[in-house]
Amino acid sequence: MVVPKWYKHVVTLRSQGNIQNHMRSVERREWILWGFAILVTLLLTAGIVSFIAPMLHEHLEDFDTLHMNLAVRGLVGLVLLFDIYTIYQQLQIYRIRNELVRREELFRLISENAADMIAVVDADGKRLYNSPAYERILGYTAEELQSTSSLEQVHPDDRPIVEEAARAARTGGQGRTIQYRMRHKDGSWHVLESGASAVLNDQGQLEKLVIVNRDVSARKQLEEQFRQSQKMEAVGRLSGGVAHDFNNLLGVIIGYAEFLQERLEPENSLRDSVDEILKAGKRAASLTRQLLAFSRQQVLDPKVIDLNNVVLDTEKLLRRLIGEDIELTTPLSPDVGRVKADQGQIEQVIMNLAVNARDAMPQGGKLTISTENMVMDEEFVRRYPYPVQPGPYICLTVTDSGIGMDAETKARAFEPFFTTKEKGKGTGLGLSTVYGVVKQSGGYIDIYSTPGKGTSFKIYLPRVDDAIKAHGPSAGPAASFEGKETILLAEDEESLRKLTRTTLESLGYVVLEANDGVEALEVSEQHAGPIHLLLTDIVMPGMGGRALAQELTRRRPDTRLVYMSGYTGQAVGSQGPIEPGSDFLSKPFTRETLARKIREALDRRVVAESR
Secondary structure (H helix, E strand, O other), X not given: OOOOHHHHHHHXXXXXXXHHXXXXXXXXXXXXXXXXXXXXXXXXXXXXXXXXXXHHOOOXXXXXXXXXXXHHHHHHHHHHHHHHHHHHHHHHHHHHHHHHHXXXXXXXHHHHXXXXXXXXXXXXXXXXXXXXXXXXXXXXXXXXXXOOOOOOOEOHHHHHHHHHHHHHHHHHOEOOOEEEEXXXXXXXXXXXXXXXXXXXXXXXXXXXXXXXXXXXXXXXXXXXXHHHHHHHHHHHHHHHHXXXXXXXXXXXXXXXXXXXXXXXXXXXXXXXHHHHHHHHHHXXXXXXXXXXXXXXXXXXXXXXXXXXXXXXXXXXXXXXXXXXXXXXXXXXXXXXXXXXXXXHHHHHHHHHHHHHHHHOOOOOEEEEEEEEEEEXXXXXXXXXXXXOOOEEEEEEEEXXXXXXXXXXXXXXXXXXXXXXXXXXXXXXXXXXXXXXXXXXXXOEEEEEEOOOOOEEEEEEEEEEOOOOOOOOXXXXXXXXXXXXXXXXXXXXXXXXXXXXXXXXXXXXXXXXXXXXXXXXXXXXXXXXXXXXXXXXXXXXXXXXXXXXXXXXXXXXXXXXXXXXXXXXXXXXXXXXXXXXXXXXXXXXXXXHHXXXXXXXXXXXXXXXXXX
C-alpha cells in the first residue's frame, strides 16, 4: 500500500528537522540574549565602578560632571536596548511555541482520526507510538501494544515477510508493500496491508521506522468472493456449451434407440441392450438439465405462485424422500406474500435441499422448512459484496440438524460436481442446480453452517403484488398424437433434423425442412399451401429461430410456433423473448414428448380459432 500523503507530509516535516531547526534558532537567540545580559551586566558594573572611583578620589573637585552625565545616559541606553531585545525575543519564543502547539494538535488530529493504523518503531523494533486506530480495529490499547514487540501479534507464518520488509526499509529507506496476518485481541486474524518509511538522523543512519497498516480483510474477502463468482460464471458458460452440444447428440441417441425399441419384440435378445441405451440416454439428459440449471441457461415458465402452497404440495413427497428417522416441520407464515417463479423449479429447489439435508443426517435428525415476509433495506443489503436490490422479499429457509460444513466446504458448496459424498453416491449437481434456479428467478441464497451444528439455507425471492391467475381452458387430451398438418422444421444439426423429420412423418405430418432461418423462409415462399406450425431451433447460424419466427408469422399470421433448443436461457434471451402462446421443447426430447408438444400446439390453435 502507499503511505498516505497527509502522513508523508507530517513525517517529512519532522524528518527534515523543521521543528528542531525552530528550536535551535530559539536556543541560539536565547544564548545571544544571555550573552547580551552578561555584557550589559559587565558594562553596568564597569560604569558603576567608573562613577564610584572618581567620587572616592581625594581630588573630588576635579570630577567632570559632563563626563558623568554622558556615561549615565549611555548606560541607560544600553539598558533600554537590552529590554527591547528581551521583549522581542520573548515574542519570538511565544510565536514559535504557538506554532509547535498548532502543529502538535494537527498531528494529533490526523493520527487519532486516521482510518489506517500508524506505528513508529525504533531501529531495534521497539514500539514508540501506536495510533488509536489499533484499538478500534484490533482491540489493543496503546499501553498493551507498548509492552510487546512489534512482531508478537504477527502470524508466525508471516513473520519472515515482515522482517524482510523491515530490513529493506532500513537499508533502502522505503519498505515494499506487504500483506500479512495480525491477531485481533479476540484471537481472530486480520489481513493487513503495510508500508514503511525510514526516518534517518543527521548522520544518515536509521533512527525510526514509520509504519502504516491498513485492514484489508473485508477487501480480501470481496476479492475471494469475486474470484469465486468469476469461476462459477466460467464453469457455468462451459457447462452450458457442453450441455448444448451434448443435448443434440443425446437427442439423436434417444430418438433412434426409441425407433429400435418399437421395432424389436420384447423377446428379442437385443431388446435389453436398447432399453439400457435409452435409460443411459435419459440419465445423461437429466445431468445436462442440471448443468443448464446451474449455468442459468434453462427456460423457466414463471407464474405468480403462493410459496406456502408449493411447500405444502411437496411435503408429502418430502416425507417419503427423507425417511421416517428425520422429523419434518413446516412452520409457514400465514400471511406470506406471493412470488413470480417457475413452480416446478421451486419444487426442485426444495427437494434438492431436502435431499442434501437428509444426507447430512445419517443418524436422523430434524428438518425445518419455513417461510416469512421480509424487507431488504439499504442497511441489510450492505452485508453483500455484490449488488442486491432492496425491497420486499419472501424468505424460504431450509434448516437441518446435521453435520454442518466447514468454511472450505461452504465456499465450494455451489460448484458443479463438488461433493463430499462417497464415490458413486452423488453427482455434485444438487446445490449447483439450486443456485442456478434461485439466481435465474431474481433471488439470492445464503448458507449458514457450523460443523456439528447443522446447516441453514436462506433463499430470498422477490415478493410481487400480482394476483394468482386461474388456469385458462385447455384443448383437452388429444385422442391421438398423429396428424396431417404441414410443419416447417428448421434445425442446423443435420442428424437431429433427419431424426425429427422421420419422427414427424411417421406420425402422419407433412414436413418441410431447412438448415437455417434464411432457407426456411425460402422454403416457405416456394410452398403454396398452408404451413400450420413452425418447429425451429432457437440458436442457428445466420438467422436465428426468434428472427425466423417473427418474419414467418408476419407473412403467415396463422402459423403456430414451437421453439426447441438445448442451449437455452441466456441464448434465448439474446434472441429476444419468446412470444406469449408459443411453446418450447427442451432438447433432448423423446418421440412421445415431441409428438405431444406438436399436437398440443396445433390443437390449441384449433381451440383459439373456434372461439
